Amino acid sequence: MNSPILRMENIVKTFPGVVANRGVNLEIRRGEIHALLGENGAGKTVLMSILYGLYVPDSGTIYLNGQPITIKSPKDAIAKRIGMVHQHFMLEPTLTVAENIILGQFPSWTILNKQRIGEVHEKIRSLSNQFGLGVDPAARVSRLSVGEQQRVEILKVLYHGADLLILDEPTAVLTPQEASRLLEFLRDLAKKGLTTIFITHKLDEVMQVSDRVTVLRDGQVIGTCETRETNPRALAKMMVGREVLMDLHRKLASPGEPVLAISNLRVRDARGLPVVKGVSFTVRAGEIVGVAGVSGNGQSELALAIAGLIDDVAFDRFQLEGKDVTRRDLRAASHRHSAHIPEDRQKMGMVLPFSVSENFILEEYSSPRFARHGFLRGQAIRSYSQNQVKKFDIKVSDVSEEIANLSGGNQQKVVVARELDRHPGFLLVNQPTRGIDIGATEFVHQQILAQRDGGTGILLISTDLEEIFALSDRILVIFEGEIIGELPSDRSQVEKVGLMMAGKRDPDRE
């Protein structure tokens, strides 16, 4: 029963200038849930991509069921019943769920007529029911929420009959509810005999769901242990190589003048339906206001509206640093007075084909720091970028590297570093630590607090309650586009906030 289904031996993979995996040994037992932990850029995604045939290792051997195998392409991996859910979704939004799932399955000349598609839909529907995923095969992927897309990704893998399931940070984009549903689901799969490799940065998830854990650091395995014989603190230390403060020390805030004052903000979505329904609040200098809520309750639109990035917006009043802003110059004013860490780093936070240093100066490229007489100052930009890279501990071989080559967490750090360095009066932060490791999360949290202590007013939007409570001075709860309450940021309120997030306006009444 406990014979290894998979053994990876001495896997080495280098990219120009970077060693991503330096002799990794990994053993996965049949039927277990094996968590893979490690800092951003530790080499987790690369290791799994090798297993899935996306990269060819420089050296090393992979044994599946005791047999040495070579996996040259994802096609080989699928044929060997290995399935992978990628850190960044691999779904084409203009196609339907079913079309995404059957990509590559049939020989080219197969005619996809009504009957064939009907059979596919039937098979997807029955799998979806069997595993309680609730996926509609005929739906176009562009219409699905992030959580639903995640389930399509998993269904894709199940449909092709995987024995070994690789999940690369599947919970990073999920709401807490969706995440705990996913974890339960993984347990069910394990009972049915599936083996899962599960990458995450959330230690409580590791403790909750995995049988064993392997920790990677700097492309090497630090150790593998049974989950029940370890604890989060020990794991954090293994990952980072030092003690991690799991609790932040937060001074009492001393709020000053309002930097952002909004009254009756309304936003409509592309279909003309109201998604933010008359929101009013104030953020003062030197305080952090947290917006808690289950994702999809209007937070994204609220953030875009404040950043001036959405069209269908109306408000009675919008003040930035004491000045009234009209609808028309919202974008310009917002850019002048505030900085913005957007929720989707790849879509809004950076230009993927640009280098790391170009991404650092995306907004300030014309300031005298980086340009003189209309010419970019290469040397200044370079040394500035090198400083930022050092300060934020960003893993990159050189600042001239394309940002697309960085690991997900390191991409996020570039965005955070850039925005924090603008020293704005008002800072809008949406999911700042999505996909970054605990060491880096701690660091980013410290940086955000330092900005607050320096007098910046901060609006923090996060679906992660831990983060909300760790950073905020006050908490607003958003539900279906309305702010349904304000609470002090006090751990005793966690439960109450949780209930309000689910729509209970007045939990004390019951």
Add this chain to the structure above:
Amino acid sequence: MDVAVILAFVSGILAATWRMATPLIYASVGEVFAERSGVINLGLEGIMLVGAFNAYTAAFYSGSLWLGLLAALFTGVLLGLLFAFFTVTIKANQIVVGTAFNLAGSGISGFLFESIFLKSNYSSLGIPTFNDLSFPFLTKIPYLGDILFHYNILVYITVLLVPLASFVLYKTAFGLAVRSVGAHPKAADTMGISVSRMRYICVVIGSVLTALGGATLTLAFANQFVEDMTSGRGFIALAAVVFGGWTPWGATAASLLFGVFYALQLRVQAMNSVLLPYQFLQVLPYVATVLALISVRHRAGSPKALGVPYRS
């Protein structure tokens, strides 16, 4: 003018429309495949020209139009493989390679035509052309017979080509793979589809159809090759792909629309009562193309990975 004259004028234009649109239909439907797979082949003009020249040369020496067609087909395969090698395998910039193809296509066909044909003393450079088919009764229907039933086989092939292309693109596993490779190559890759292989196939399809479109010029419309005789048709076919929203039917409709302007130009030119210098009329199809492209500026729908080489 009375009704009969107007009717004759309009039917005259319509009768020439399909014929004028035929090379555009071949090329643009082919290019739909290439672009849907993520490769923009700007070299259509050059490929069409070389296709026209090779078809002519083969037909001239063999005396067989069908061998001429076969020569165009091989030309298409070779040039398609070459284009794919540069853009897919070597990942060179697609626009640059396309432009090189156009320059080389024009130069080489012109040079060869001159040194093989013009410098020799053949008594005639003409070749026989594909005859217009005639259908019992149908061809004789007034107006309609002229508009629909008096073309050569190469024109009628488009009746089969377009629905077939649409079927392949939307109703087969191959077509699904093509569309996914052009929209989200990485997703296709993770599903075991070879992005390079699909792009090679689609570029070759596009190149073959374009070369055949070129062959229609020499084997059916003119009976001889003329230097740079495609005169921008390759570019207009590219525009038809965009205007047609990257679908075979759309590209065909756009080609027919541009065909109307070619026909109009010919027709007005042929009439003796010219009000305008004929150069103004010749510009018509190109002006129509520009206007058409301006009108689609805001319409989305281009394949997302168009023009971007894929690196795994």
